[in-house]
Amino acid sequence: MKIIDWYILKRFLVTFLFTLLILIPIAIAIDVSEKIDNFLEHPNLGLNEVLSDYYFNFIIYYTNTFMPLALFIAVILFTSKLSNNTEIIAITNAKVSFTRFMYPYFIGATLITILSLGMNHYVVPNSSKVRKAFEKKYINNSKQINELKYVSDFSLQLTDSTYIYIRSFNTENNVGNDFNSETYNGLELISKLSADRLSYNNKDSIFTLNRWRKRLVYKDKDSIFSGSKMDTIFNFTPKDLIYKSAFAQEMPSNELVAFINISKKRGVKNLNAYLVELYKRTSLPIASYILTIIAVALAFRKRRGGTGVNLAVGVGIMFLYVFFMKVGEVLGSVAGVNSLSYVWIPNILFGLIAIYLYFHARK
8 A cells, every 4th residue: 555545544544433432422421311310210220330231332332323424424524624635636636546546445444344244243232232131120111111021912833833822921920821822734723722821931941831721633523631730842932922123133143143034934924123133234334335435526626615515415415324224224124025125225326326426526
């Protein structure tokens, strides 16, 4: 690399870190103002626990969230400064093409993309487990807790021939009511197991059925058995009953992929919320390249109004990207749609804008 490449790359990374160091404290200050009452409601909650369990993981989450915005703002800021100081004019007079000028930017974008991919797929999900456990214990209101605590009218396909149905289940004490398990041979019912009450023992992974009834279906007759209590094993756990997109954020990508595959085999019909979470962990880091091209193309030429105009246009484009990204996530979570295409729509649209601006800047 030439001296000018090291110079641009250094400015790229330093401005990026500086922008993050501005955004993160603002996010922390807003969050403290919103949650200070929740912290004070728990006299046994110490400052060390708040900092280590909550705000340490809060910083990890929002650092990863703000990376695309920080990257975009950083590139516009220091490229505009290069342009206003006529440094870019000197570079172009030295017969350096716009494509060659972009090399150090792509190196910087690659470093940030690799970092963001690692954080998205592994670091942030593990961090979110600790942060969300803290929120559940000290911050979430009773309505939010109850939504996570109770599951009602739940059905699940355990194998190609076995289905279960539970009227209600408490995931906190692992106790449910009105349990049914049906086994089929093709379309024919061959057995049905019912119980008024179902409980799960975490220690030995055994389900206990209270007031159970079992029916075996034959061609010419049925056999019915019953009892007050029976211990048995099923191919699911209470964790499998909770299908909420928020839990996808707590799974590293290898666990999330395994969970999606198992859920597909069990006949869960709508897993798009989980697929959206999986796909955006890759699409958002890749957007670093697109946003870098757009930012450099906008700030490459010196214009009236200087950095302020470039920054205003850039921030507007960034918020449009965020808007399309959120719309894509919502639409991609709807049952029956192709989640991958909706998640990548913002990158495709703004990729086309980046290509147009790139060729326009080359002229």
